[in-house]
Amino acid sequence: MLDLLKRLLQTPSPSGYCMHIMKLLQDEAAKLGYQMESTPKGNGILTIDGAADGGATGLSAHVDTLGAMVRSIKPNGMIRFTPIGGYAMHTIEGEYCLIHTRDGRSYEGTVLSTKASVHVYPDARDWKREEANMEIRIDDKAATKEEVEHLGISVGDFISWDARTRMLPNGWIKSRHLDDKASVAALFGLLEWMKREGQTPPRPIKLIISTYEEVGHGTAYLPPDITELIAVDMGAMGDDLSTTERDVSICAKDSSGPYDYHMMTKLIDLAKREAIPHAVDIYPFYGSDASAALRGGSNIRAALIGPGVHASHGMERTHRDAVVNTAALLIAYIMEPIDA
Structure with a gap:
């Protein structure tokens, strides 16, 4: 099992x-x-x-x-996503993910707040974690919408979260x-x-x-x-x-x-x-x-x-x-x- x-x-x-x-x-x-x-x-x-x-x-x-789907591609190459399933946005902030394209490719990314750095945004800590304020940074050449589309990423592509599975010798199992x-x-x-x-x-x-x-x-x-x-x-x-x-x-x-x-x-x-x-x-x-x-x-x-x-x-x-x-x-x- x-x-x-x-x-x-x-x-x-x-x-x-x-x-x-x-x-x-x-x-x-x-x-x-x-x-x-x-x-x-x-x-x-x-x-x-x-x-x-x-x-x-x-x-x-x-x-x-639980997971997500590409809702739109922003001009700066970030992905706005729509949730699949009922989870709180703060539970996925900082999570690694995979974006699955329709032609079978996958790209790694990270879920971030749109105000991701306390060194840049004075209200970063208080910024509400909701769908409109979250985005995915793609780990590839993806600084514009056109570059993201060139990767084959499109609206409607599925997104899965990194499960981060650990099965410990003492019987504990932790994972998404x-x-x-x-x-x-x-x-x-x-x-x-x-x-x-x-x-x-x-x-x-x-x-x-x-x-x-x-x-x-x-x-x-x-x-x-x-x-x-x-x-x-x-x-x-x-x-x-x-x-x-x-x-x-x-x-x-x-x-x-x-x-x-x-x-x-x-x-x-x-x-x-x-x-x-x-x-x-x-x-x-x-x-x-x-x-x-x-x-x-x-x-x-x-x-x-x-x-x-x-x-x-x-x-x-x-x-x-x-x-x-x-x-x-x-x-x-x-x-x-x-x-x-």
Whole structure:
């Protein structure tokens, strides 16, 4: 799981620019003997046959991340960008990035305030960090709009942030985009366990890798045989929240409302039975792939769990225990007898 997670974190995948990372996952699934199908909008679906027919359990995680897109090229060669996903501008100031052109080239850059130097601008410290006051400096010959266009950079090109991944010997993992690549790694850990142990779940399982969660419509469509969905996404940490970076977060309610009572109860009971460190929390400013599925009209039960992640949508951190514990709770859930 950790090896796969590192490769995922090193592969740029802002929402709408996920073709390379989906190919990586398609190849990884094939190594395990599974075929990953693609939906028209680019989501991936892997099916694990169950011992009995009937409705399937869906497990979703999203591989798309926060990022940006070229909004315009300024006369001085700086790029004005538009955000992809909901993050605060101060969390990316000073960040290195890649600009991906339509013809396959990429250029390095740095995100800066338009008043980047305290030696030049007396109000540099107080300058509001908002979209109009931010820009990207390109690390190439790019002092004019014409020079930037000569590089092949155009309006609408995608921009990805440097993940700055560190996996420490003591188990801590710090990186951008643990939301939600840590959960994708957990799902593939489950997949590897199923194959290695030769296990067959009581009911069919569909793993869904979504590519537009950060912009709100990741799993707005679900295959019609799915009757329940567990969105596997990061658990937030902060004031009045009890989740830690070693826990599985079980979300009782988010901005889309409360999650299914019976699924929640089963997940909590299984976590207790298996002695899996966990916490139940409420996230009023959070939405998930399960939220998108319910709003999209899916007639399903839904739940939300995931590894605890600190500083979400910023410089995130989790622990390998949380990734392992998330996979363990999912395995316990899908292997539970149907009548349990």
